[in-house]
Amino acid sequence: MRKLVLWLLVLAVWETLSRVSPWIPSAVGILQRVAANLTDTEILSSLGRSLLRMAVGFLGVFVLGIGTGLLLGKFRLLDEIFGTAAMALHAMPGAAWVPLAVLLFGLTQWAVIFTVLLGATGIVMVSTSAGIKEVPPLLLRAARTMGARGAKIFWHVVVPSAVPRIVDGLRLAWAFGWRALMAGELMIGSLKGMGEILSRVAKQRDLHEILAFMIIIAVVSVVIDHLLFRRMERLVKTRWGTA
Amino acid sequence: MLVKLEKVSKKFSHNGSGIEVLKEIDLEISEGEFVCLVGPTGCGKSTLINLIAGLEMPTSGRVLVGGVSVTGPGTDRVVVFQEAALFPWLNVRANVEFGLKMSGMPAEDRRKKSTEYLKMVHLTRFADFYPHQLSGGMKQRVAIARALAMNPKILLMDEPFAALDAQTRRLLHEELLEIWQQTRKTIFFVTHNVREATVLADKVLTISARPGRIKGGTTIRLPRPRRESDPHLIVIQQRILLSLQEEIAKVVKDEDLDYLVEKTSPVASGSGGLGNAL
Numbered sequence: 001m002r003k004l005v006l007w008l009l010v011l012a013v014w015e016t017l018s019r020v021s022p023w024i025p026s027a028v029g030i031l032q033r034v035a036a037n038l039t040d041t042e043i044l045s046s047l048g049r050s051l052l053r054m055a056v057g058f059l060g061v062f063v064l065g066i067g068t069g070l071l072l073g074k075f076r077l078l079d080e081i082f083g084t085a086a087m088a089l090h091a092m093p094g095a096a097w098v099p100l101a102v103l104l105f106g107l108t109q110w111a112v113i114f115t116v117l118l119g120a121t122g123i124v125m126v127s128t129s130a131g132i133k134e135v136p137p138l139l140l141r142a143a144r145t146m147g148a149r150g151a152k153i154f155w156h157v158v159v160p161s162a163v164p165r166i167v168d169g170l171r172l173a174w175a176f177g178w179r180a181l182m183a184g185e186l187m188i189g190s191l192k193g194m195g196e197i198l199s200r201v202a203k204q205r206d207l208h209e210i211l212a213f214m215i216i217i218a219v220v221s222v223v224i225d226h227l228l229f230r231r232m233e234r235l236v237k238t239r240w241g242t243a
Numbered sequence: 244m245l246v247k248l249e250k251v252s253k254k255f256s257h258n259g260s261g262i263e264v265l266k267e268i269d270l271e272i273s274e275g276e277f278v279c280l281v282g283p284t285g286c287g288k289s290t291l292i293n294l295i296a297g298l299e300m301p302t303s304g305r306v307l308v309g310g311v312s313v314t315g316p317g318t319d320r321v322v323v324f325q326e327a328a329l330f331p332w333l334n335v336r337a338n339v340e341f342g343l344k345m346s347g348m349p350a351e352d353r354r355k356k357s358t359e360y361l362k363m364v365h366l367t368r369f370a371d372f373y374p375h376q377l378s379g380g381m382k383q384r385v386a387i388a389r390a391l392a393m394n395p396k397i398l399l400m401d402e403p404f405a406a407l408d409a410q411t412r413r414l415l416h417e418e419l420l421e422i423w424q425q426t427r428k429t430i431f432f433v434t435h436n437v438r439e440a441t442v443l444a445d446k447v448l449t450i451s452a453r454p455g456r457i458k459g460g461t462t463i464r465l466p467r468p469r470r471e472s473d474p475h476l477i478v479i480q481q482r483i484l485l486s487l488q489e490e491i492a493k494v495v496k497d498e499d500l501d502y503l504v505e506k507t508s509p510v511a512s513g514s515g516g517l518g519n520a521l
Contacts, residue, residue, distance in 0.1 A: 142328035145296055146342030146393060147318040156345070160332040240331045241375050 033212035050193040057116030069128020094119025094180025112184035119180025120173035131165025171229040246272040251304035266454035279440035282450035288433040321390040327382035329374040336370040360388040380411035397429040
């Protein structure tokens, strides 16, 4: 509620300023465009396509990131060999993968999905393997006195205790993946999607329209983060007592 | 004799120098006995529990349980730790069933067992709760139920009530004694609280400060439930305290010394500093 009032205040100030100076775009004007665009079926279908690509890419991030993270966390040797590579992958900006993606997959969906995959897998890998290594020793000892060994300890104690870190990683990966998706769509340009619309609108040099689309892109990401990842994170943090 | 320790010593190496934590411990616990070990903090009480549990191996000497040498952890010796060590992602019932699941018991039998032990610790109503929703005392009761569900020969308790308030602790003493009388489990209970030991145990052993050695034992034949303020008990407590007093003084002196060494000597920091400084 407080937040809402503050936001309205900011918008009011912004709108007033835009009436004074011709250089400042109108807040109300932008919001009108946002509303208009969100009821346009063609734009909605583009948004749908983008989200679908994101979903496919993110599924890959989930499987690949957690899978390799578990391996790195479990096997020291692998960690020594590939740990640095995982960090490098994590440090790489998602957009930097686009040229390679286009080279490998051409100007296709798969190039964009590949960009999302590589742009977001690193963080999931790194946080999963960190979570695996940070299992409280007390829990391991308790499990051992109750007869758990080897693989059972790994699946019933080590992996569940890493869940908060894994969820952290997935939440960040969502944001990284979304950026990578936009970079891919902007650069490829021939695939219908939010990035493509943005590049098209940019060519028309329409400030209000560009800002309206940027707002839509940001809001979609934030809404999904709130509805899905933040809820998951909260649940996990209270239950695991890491809040 | 259910548990027998023969000349058990344990050394840890720390920054290249060995620290002798336990020295030639001889200890016997009979079946069905409730034995408390009392000693100052940092005297190796937890190490002793870990040795019997098989979580650590002695540097020399032997640990025998049921006549067999301990080579690792086993479900015949379950530990209740100071922090309950419950799995936060499992609810109370699943925590109690954890060990049974690990041993491959079918779900139906597990459920029967967990119901039985949850009843024993009066937590039936909380079966679906998660650890973060429980108080400290309730968590320890879950830990006790979880340990009992394994049907161990001996229950090893490592200062299980040290972090609880006095009221809760008293309640849990009563419950533990009830459980002990019901199940006739052998219990080895480690604490730094002399009153706690005398209220609970058949036999109270005292352990000296670094290196830890068993100093003596007091058998208590007073009927239970015992009151901490029972004059007979107070006499016993005084006697035990007196023998511990010297040990506590030693620990304090030791720690002062450590502190001084760390503070004043350049050799304490850095490995092999002594050689270089000379």
